[in-house]
Amino acid sequence: METLFIQIKTLLVNAAALVLPPWGVTLSSMIISALAILGLGPLIMMYLTLMERKVLARMQNRIGPNRAGPWGLLQPLADGIKMLTKEDIRPSAADPLLYFLAPILIAVPALMVFAVIPFGKGMTAADLNVGVLYFVALSSTTTLVIFMASWGSRNKYSVLGGMRSVSQMISYEVTLVISVVPILMAAGSLSTQTIVESQSGRWYAATPWGLLSCMIFFICGLAECNRSPFDLPEAESEIVAGYHTEYSGMRFALFYMAEFMNVFSICALTVTLFLGGWQGPLLPSWLWFLIKTYLLIFIVFWFRGTLPRLRADHLMGLAWKFLLPLAVMNIPAAAMSHFLSEPFSTAVPLAILMVSVAVLSFFNKGYAAEKRVYHFTD
Amino acid sequence: MLELIAVKGIYILMVFAAAAAFASSLLPNLFHGALALAAVLLAVAGLYLSLGAEFLAMVQILVYVGAVMTLVIYAVMLTGRLEETVTPSGRIQRAAAGVSCAIFFVLVCGVLLSTNWPAAPGGNPLxxxxxxxxxxxxxxxxxxxxxxxxxxxxxxxxxxxxxxxxx
Missing domain, CATH: 1.20.5 (Single alpha-helices involved in coiled-coils or other helix-helix interfaces)
Structure with a gap:
């Protein structure tokens, strides 16, 4: 069971070796991995939508989708067919090229980041030695595509959503990158596979600096993929649907798909970096990885069912005035634990972090947003 | 065979980068120009990647495409020229831009030709x-x-x- 997927791939590559020249075998090995990821993305997204609806429904004392198939298991397929058969509407004033390209381009980075996620022991599609950087770099390009969609559809709600999204993503990306630094220092590598292997003794989340880093990373990740409570860019009660207001049918589905795949990859990366990745007793590695990831995804849905949406100034305040200084203070704390011996290697970072949390909360306490004046449009 | 594809692929990337660079300076629409510039930067990151400089390529995408281009587009959106599809540029502006580009091209060519490119000894210089x-x-x-x-x-x-x- 442990090497199930690796064996399947070896079987396929060996079959290819019978008919293809050596370079063809290398190529087919790449193509098999790529196809597995290409298939996995939409599959994960389809069932995440069902899972979200079920989890939210239970939290609101409802049953959720239960008509299509047993326990609503065919609901994602029904949704997909509905999306595909809807009329494809394009606003007459929209910029044709950008409006057409944006939904396609937004799915590209969301799928590409799957390449560096270690789904199990030896199950990284591309074990780059700059894996974490690759993830951060690719997810930062999403901003541009969101801007394309919002500007291309020539709708003021779209543009408002796009502006909100960009300011939010810039703010949280800085903190996201800095919060990973302690892990990179401890593992001494940017490769996701090595980072998982370096956690064989102790998960990084089991150290004070690792736990803090994990929480900051997860919060910033939620903000990066515009999930509740950071879903201001698509706040339906304020700006219709934000940057994808003008999209319908399959184009809308692509935005939706990218969002859910981003949720999955953020949770998967949190597991990889902080929660020991695929490491665990008894069960096969890929199963451990999926269990941990889906637990985190459940927490994401739980947030959506529980927390109200943040206000724009609170959102910025949280990122710049609390999370960013804390993430910066976390770097010396992690360095301390590296250079000190056992009782101090936990106590000193813990003390540093507790003091910085206290100081930051003290300085943020007096902060009350100034009273805002709302104007009606004339 | 795969190496051959990789070697030819570099030329495709180069042509793409050059085409996108021309597009970014010639497109009348500011927003389209900015997006073409993002395409140039991505193509350059691709060139770095094909030369084996993975770290440089990722930093290029993170810093230039992720951060700098976003700021550029943010600035474009704040200029209030959003509805106009064409940003007029004067004849003097164009001439000045052409002249400065030509001077820069000559300078860069001079540097490129006068530099002695040392080949790194050993198979793996990365x-x-x-x-x-x-x-x-x-x-x-x-x-x-x-x-x-x-x-x-x-x-x-x-x-x-x-x-x-x-x-």
Whole structure:
């Protein structure tokens, strides 16, 4: 069971070796991995939508989708067919090229980041030695595509959503990158596979600096993929649907798909970096990885069912005035634990972090947003 | 065979980068121009990647495509020229741009031709991320610190400029 997927791939590559020249075998090995990821993305997204609806429904004392198939298991397929058969509407004033390209381009980075996620022991599609950087770099390009969609559809709600999204993503990306630094220092590598292997003794989340880093990373990740409570860019009660207001049918589905795949990859990366990745007793590695990831995804849905949406100034305040200084203070704390011996290697970072949390909360306490004046449009 | 594809692929990337660069300067629409510039930067990252400089390629995407281009587009959106599809540029502007581009091209060509490109001995000249970090902390520690101070000053300056006067 442990090497199930690796064996399947070896079987396929060996079959290819019978008919293809050596370079063809290398190529087919790449193509098999790529196809597995290409298939996995939409599959994960389809069932995440069902899972979200079920989890939210239970939290609101409802049953959720239960008509299509047993326990609503065919609901994602029904949704997909509905999306595909809807009329494809394009606003007459929209910029044709950008409006057409944006939904396609937004799915590209969301799928590409799957390449560096270690789904199990030896199950990284591309074990780059700059894996974490690759993830951060690719997810930062999403901003541009969101801007394309919002500007291309020539709708003021779209543009408002796009502006909100960009300011939010810039703010949280800085903190996201800095919060990973302690892990990179401890593992001494940017490769996701090595980072998982370096956690064989102790998960990084089991150290004070690792736990803090994990929480900051997860919060910033939620903000990066515009999930509740950071879903201001698509706040339906304020700006219709934000940057994808003008999209319908399959184009809308692509935005939706990218969002859910981003949720999955953020949770998967949190597991990889902080929660020991695929490491665990008894069960096969890929199963451990999926269990941990889906637990985190459940927490994401739980947030959506529980927390109200943040206000724009609170959102910025949280990122710049609390999370960013804390993430910066976390770097010396992690360095301390590296250079000190056992009782101090936990106590000193813990003390540093507790003091910085206290100081930051003290300085943020007096902060009350100034009273805002709302104007009606004339 | 695969190596052959890779070698030819570099030329495709180069042509794409050049085409996107022309598009970014010739497109009348500011927003389209900015997006074409993002395409240039991505293509350059692809070139770095094909030359084996993975770290450089990722930093290029992260810093230029992720951050700088977003700021450029943000600035474009704040100029209020959003509805106009064409941004007029005067004849003198075009001439000046052409002349300065030509001068820059000649200068770069001069540098490229006069540089003696040393081929690295041994099969694998690629420095790892670790080597880069050690080099930055040992050999180039002074420029690194100066850059740090400069960026810190910029940060403080930006905060001071953005601070609202208390009335």
């Amino acid at each position: 420095p790892s991320v670790k080597d880069l970090g050690i080099d930055l902390m040992k050999r180039h520690v002074f420029p690194f610190e100066v850059l740090g101070i400069l960026l810190f000053a910029v940060l403080i300056g930006a905060l001071a400029a953005a601070r609202r006067e208390k009335s």
